[in-house]
Amino acid sequence: MSTVTGTWKRHRTGRTRATPWTWPLRDRLALTAGLAAPFLVALALVPFRTSLSHTNAALVLVVVVVAVASLGSRTAGVVAALSAAAWFDFFLTRPYETFVINASADIETAVLLLIVGLIVSQLAARARRLEIMTVTDAAHLARIHRTADLVQSANSADTVVDHVRGELTELLGLRACRFEYGTLLGRPPRLEKDGTVTVGRRIWNPDTDGWPEGEIELRAYGNGHYLGRFMLAPGPGAVPALQARLVAVTLADQTGAALDTSGPVGG
Template identity: 55%
Template sequence: MRTSLRDAVAMAAALLAPFLMALVLLPLRTSLTHTNLALLLVVVVVAVSALGNRFAGALAALSAAAWFDFFHTEPYQSFHIQDRADVETAVLLLLVGLAVSQLSARARVLRRVAVSDAEHLERVHAVSRLVRSGGCSADELVERIREDLIALLDLRDCRFEPGAESAADRLPRLEPDGSLRVEGWIWDMDRQGWPDGQTELWAVAQGRCQGIFLLTPAPGVVPASPEARLVAVDLAGLAALALAGQTDLSQP
């Protein structure tokens, strides 16, 4: 799985930011209580968690607890803690940091899902409006959908064959329910990724196949989500409606 630049930066921040904050707080360790020092380090954990993923947040929590122990508990510059209250503070700092990192990561995932769902909905609505309005020819609409499929599924290429026949079940096929069928079996995309070569996506309207989109995934790409695959099926269906000359989407 590819690591994004944002996640790489977050992992680096998880290691360095708590250390730097612990250094900045050194002049205050005699004037602030250990509880307040720990709370300030939690702020760093929250910031790293918001920037990166749950692993970066967990690493930041571990780093914050370690540097709190090293710089702000006696004996100083040692990972040994003598005072029981300091042990409890360090443990609570770690636990709170881990909890915050998980909550922040969860919020980030939910935000990303919400944004993706909105983008998917807008794609379908935009193409539906074109079909209804007749603002472009069927060929132009198919080309628009082909480009949408490349962006939606993160494909290397997508080709449309109008009125084409299936390759006698030799090629994997994206089903109407978003599942992937390979040689008669359901393919687990989440675990296995895209199958090698091309994958068929039929453009079907009124029970008739108007053509086939041939999907070529990019090497090593993260598999498309079930929601994205369902949107791809809907877009192919809209292409079929346009090719069949049906612009009233209320008709079956």
């Protein structure tokens, strides 16, 4: 990730890409904590530095690194590990309040603190991502189940279409979403079954290229027949992960099933 700047970086597609200023609040707070928390803890240990072993002091700082990485991103964990090693050197090893270490044992401890801090920060960040992924998977599954239940119980396809429009807007972070029934007009970018996007004859990878400009169509089919399409207007945030885009395709397929059963959407 890039260093903190006060500017937006513009992608070659013309859409803006997020810098650390635009990260989620939790990640920004974790990055700040990664810089400040090791400093404050090392400073708090100064009165005890003659009686506290360097190993124990290093372990305390490792706990701080783990806490930061667990709450924030991988980047925050790395920053915390570097900060912990620097302030351990500055406050807790002789000569004090310099970034110089005389004793070889202290050098080893500082290096081990950095290495262990980096390793555990990555493990903690990975554990957090796995937890988020599990929660996200459950949310995706709930969307699919809600829509499937509605397809079975709704009296008209309009109800399903309106429901899926709302689900797609939330799922993909859309600025707007509308549904068109009938003949295909124009050749807008299209969200495909595999979660990629085609622009004309070219394959467009949203994960690396961002969303293409303009509305993106997501087609709904029933029994292999085209029945309508959702027109997606992407919002200003990051492109949703592949998993979310595949869920969107599933929701469109469920809409197609409802249209095939109940008939076209009214007006």
